[in-house]
Each structure stands twice: as structure tokens, then as C-alpha cells.
Amino acid sequence: MTESATPGEGGPADLRETLQTLAPGTALRDGLERIKSGRTGGLVVIGDTAELDDICDGGITFDIPFQPTMLRELSKMDGAVVLSSDAARITRANVQLVPSPSYPTVESGTRHRAAERTALQTGLPVVSVSASMSTLTLYAQGQRHPLEQPAVLLQRANQALSTVERYRTRLDMANQRLFVAEMNNYATVGDVLNVLQRQIMMERAANDMDENIVELGVDARQLTLQLTELRGAADDLDLLVRDYIVADAVPDDDRVADTLAALAALPDSELLNSPSLARVLGLPATEENFMEGVVPxxxxxxxxxxxxxxxxxxxxxxxxxxxxxxxxxxxxxxxxxxxxxxxxxxxxxxxxxxxx
Known part of the structure; x- marks a missing residue:
């Protein structure tokens, strides 16, 4: 599970792209796994910037193509290994990282504290390999993200897929009931909110699964196809909002986009509260009015x-x-x-x- 921290300054890499770079099957992940298997530990910084220069002390500077075996050998030295932003080249090794102690950290180990503070101060992704625990931890975008083994990620993704399948089945049933009611002019506020709730729940479950898929890399091709099929049409929620948002005329794109953003921002506890959904659309927000008729x-x-x-x-x-x-x-x-x-x-x- 990803744990939040306080973001630092600099230009942080996109977390999704970083996870793709570190996914099983990539050269960088192979190198990290070699370090972990060797039980020597290590620090790897992805990106060589001026912000990083300010906190680096010593080290060896060079510029060679990235190789998993070379990363393993260079990590036998005490310092950090610095890679180019695309992780295609190794630019420095045996670098002592000296980030400012003013950046907060919940870590106790010296290596992990340096990794978290470096990520916060520079905005660069930093991976810490624990020698004693044999774990990989990514610090990026103000977050602490353990890199799990493919078997663990696959099990979690399959559980998430089962959840999405259940939501999809319930959504299809609610959707069909609403459509029949629409065509026969007896749809109610409650019917609309039921579909809206299930649509958002399915989307959130699918997004959670999508994160697992990113981390699985090449092992997730089949899961990606299954998730794409389960999600269905990308504009289902958009069409539902356009049909039922309260407006004097045809709702414009900006109004629809604002409504979709408000729905996406609802916490899970509010999502299960039908009046909260009703208020976003401008529909009657009291339970006694949920049987009131609505016209799409x-x-x-x-x-x-x-x-x-x-x-x-x-x-x-x-x-x-x-x-x-x-x-x-x-x-x-x-x-x-x-x-x-x-x-x-x-x-x-x-x-x-x-x-x-």
C-alpha cells in the first residue's frame, strides 16, 4: 500500500511512469532484484539533476549504458548509484547522499532515511534496497511505495479483477432496469442514483486494479485485456450525467466536466450516501423523493x-x-x-x- 508523505521541491517524475520503469521484466528491476539477492543493499536515484548535485558528496562520475549486472557490482560500494532520467545509463556511483535533515521521514534505517529525504528534496524517484529485510522500496512524488514480488501483485490483481467483475454484473442489471424504465417513461430518482453509484464503484475498483497492472509490467497483458472488456464504454458515466444533470438547457461540456470532477472527488463514504450523489446532479436529495419521476x-x-x-x-x-x-x-x-x-x-x- 502506498503511504503519503510531504512532497518536496523539484520536478518529480510521474509515479505511473516510474512504476512502469521498475516493473518486473524490465532491465532496472532485474538489476534491483540482483542487489536484493546479493543481500548487500543499495540506493538507486533515477535522474541526474542540478538539485541532486547540491546534496551529493564524492563518488565516481562516468557515463555508461545501463546493465543489470553493472548495477549489482556498483552497489557493492557503500554509496548510491545515479541513473539518467530514462534509466538507460549509469552516470555516477559510490555517491554519498546528504539531504537536508529538515525534510520529515518516518524511516529509522540510515539508507531509507537518506532515500526518503533525497526524494522529497530533489523530486527524483529513489529506490532503497534493504540488505536485512530483502525488500525494495520506492520513494517518489511524496510517497513511500513498497515494490512487491510479481506473485503477490498477481494475486492482488486477480482479487481486484473478481471485485470488478461483481460490480460489472450489478451495474449491468441496474443499467438494464433503468433503460427499460427510461423507454417506458417511469424512471425514478432512485433508479438513476443506483446506476450512478454502481458505475462509480466499478470505475474506482478498476482504477485500483489498473495500479496493480502497471506494477506487473509484462506479466499483466491478459489482465489488461480482461479489465478493458469489463470497463466497457468509456463514456457511460458521461452520458448518464448528460441525461440527468439538472439544467435549463442541454448541459455544456464544462458543466458536465465539473460534475464528473465533483463525483470523482467524493470520498467512498459519501459515495454510499445517495443524497450526496443526488446533490451533485441537482436532483432531489431526500430519501422520500427518491421515488419521484425523472425524464432523461x-x-x-x-x-x-x-x-x-x-x-x-x-x-x-x-x-x-x-x-x-x-x-x-x-x-x-x-x-x-x-x-x-x-x-x-x-x-x-x-x-x-x-x-x-
Missing amino acids: RGYRALSRIPRVQRFLMDHIVAEFAELPSLIRAEPEDIVAAERVSPLWARHIYDGLRRLS
């Missing part, structure tokens, strides 16, 4: 008709305002919407008939 604008229904693109949905929704009016419309009514040709009007009319 029609985005979700139009998305089920093949090849209907978003700009066309916007024009149709602007013309009809709500799904029941669109369902009752004839092709000659639909063609009145801006940029809708007679051919598209017939295609949409037939598609809605099939869905009904």
Missing part, C-alpha cells in the same frame, strides 16, 4: 443506436429536450433537428423503434 434527455438511448456521434446527439437533444418526445417523433420531425439528414432521421427513428 435521451443521450443514453441515442448511444445505443449504431454510428450516432456525440455532436448529432447534442443537436437532437436540443431539438426535443427529452426522450419521450423523441420516441414519439416521426422521421420528418427528427429531420428538423440541425444537421440531421433524412437518412439519419430514418436511421434514428428505426433504431428507437427497435429499442422500444
